[in-house]
Amino acid sequence: ELGRNLPTKARTKHNIKRIDRLLGNRHLHKERLAVYRWHASFICSGNTMPIVLVDWSDIREQKRLMVLRASVALHGRSVTLYEKAFPLSEQCSKKAHDQFLADLASILPSNTTPLIVSDAGFKVPWYKSVEKLGWYWLSRVRGKVQYADLGAENWKPISNLHDMSSSHSKTLGYKRLTKSNPISCQILLYKSRSKGRKNQRSTRTHCHHPSPKIYSASAKEPWILATNLPVEIRTPKQLVNIYSKRMQIEETFRDLKSPAYGLGLRHSRTSSSERFDIMLLIALMLQL
Numbered sequence: 001e002l003g004r005n006l007p008t009k010a011r012t013k014h015n016i017k018r019i020d021r022l023l024g025n026r027h028l029h030k031e032r033l034a035v036y037r038w039h040a041s042f043i044c045s046g047n048t049m050p051i052v053l054v055d056w057s058d059i060r061e062q063k064r065l066m067v068l069r070a071s072v073a074l075h076g077r078s079v080t081l082y083e084k085a086f087p088l089s090e091q092c093s094k095k096a097h098d099q100f101l102a103d104l105a106s107i108l109p110s111n112t113t114p115l116i117v118s119d120a121g122f123k124v125p126w127y128k129s130v131e132k133l134g135w136y137w138l139s140r141v142r143g144k145v146q147y148a149d150l151g152a153e154n155w156k157p158i159s160n161l162h163d164m165s166s167s168h169s170k171t172l173g174y175k176r177l178t179k180s181n182p183i184s185c186q187i188l189l190y191k192s193r194s195k196g197r198k199n200q201r202s203t204r205t206h207c208h209h210p211s212p213k214i215y216s217a218s219a220k221e222p223w224i225l226a227t228n229l230p231v232e233i234r235t236p237k238q239l240v241n242i243y244s245k246r247m248q249i250e251e252t253f254r255d256l257k258s259p260a261y262g263l264g265l266r267h268s269r270t271s272s273s274e275r276f277d278i279m280l281l282i283a284l285m286l287q288l
Contacts, residue, residue, distance in 0.1 A: 032277060032278070044112050051072065051117060056092065068083065070100075082100075085274075094129075097126050146178060165224075172187040187225070188227070
């Protein structure tokens with residue numbers, strides 16, 4: 001579509017070839033991080049601790065390509081800071097996470113110490129990689145994760161904390177998280193009041209899709225948040241408010257993928273993560 005809509009007098013097939021050469025331009029691939037670095041210097045200027053939302057998304061139909069994105073939380077929608085495409089086989093892998101964090105560190109201004117906000121899909125190896133860079137992290141904890149008091153071996157399921165949560169956010173202080181790969185962090189609890197929403201998915205299309213049940217279970221569970229931020233820097237209420245901004249990144253994913261409400265990149269036919277990186281860069285330029 002980029003080639004078909006170029007404002008030139010050349011024939012359509014030649015315009016498509018121009019875009020094809022652009023996506024494969026090795027010089028542009030080398031300069032990609034420089035463009036993101038220039039962009040980061042604007043959106044992070046004057047903010048020594050930007051709130052950076054990080055998440056994965058299946059950018060292609062049938063999940064052939066995944067995108068890992070970092071966005072800066074602002075008022076309303078978040079603004080893309082950096083994003084990179086990976087093959088499905090590398091989703092949530094330590095290799096992909098470490099490469100992404102290294103790229104992110106290279107584009108951020110040197111005077112910034114970001115707070116990386118992620119969902120429950122990011123585990124302890126991710127937290128430790130963030131800490132190695134001297135950054136802070138805030139993440140939700142779900143599932144079969146265990147916790148224990150510092151200096152003790154009294155491991156318990158994290159789900160035991162659900163009954164202790166309420167609409168008033170509170171901290172449990174520092175605990176050890178995960179028995180197999182322990183990390184010390186602050187644990188917070190919060191349970192929002194029910195919003196009374198009902199599933200209105202069409203009964204004729206995708207009526208048996210599992211997503212509504214998965215999302216509903218996640219929404220009904222209390223928030224158990226973990227962070228390495230010192231207690232004196234942010235209050236529990238402030239940390240809960242920061243985590244609630246995470247939905248902003250989901251909205252920007254729709255801007256990227258949806259053909260009806262966004263750029264429609266989910267219909268891209270490329271199977272190359274490198275070429276898709278250039279398409280993501282073009283999409284960023286269009287949104288500035």
